[in-house]
Amino acid sequence: MKVTYDKKSDLLYIRLDESRQDVTNKRVAEDVVLDIGEGDRIVGIEILEASAHVDLSKILPIQHEGIKVSA
DSSP states (O other), rough: OOEEEEETTOOOOEEEEESSOOOOOEETTTTTEEEEEEOOOOEEEEETTTHHHSOGTTTTTTSSSSOOOOO
């Protein structure tokens, strides 16, 4: 599992399955999108306007790749 946060866009992404596969996006709430992969399994969760929905101080700092994270 990998968690990334992009402060500029206030987007939190939780990747549950890191294998490469085609995904379909399914919006389940105004600010929550699921990435659905093979076998209708959830492979990722995208939270828009994350700071309004999640206490980021409890999950930051996080492991990240390619995104500079600052609290």
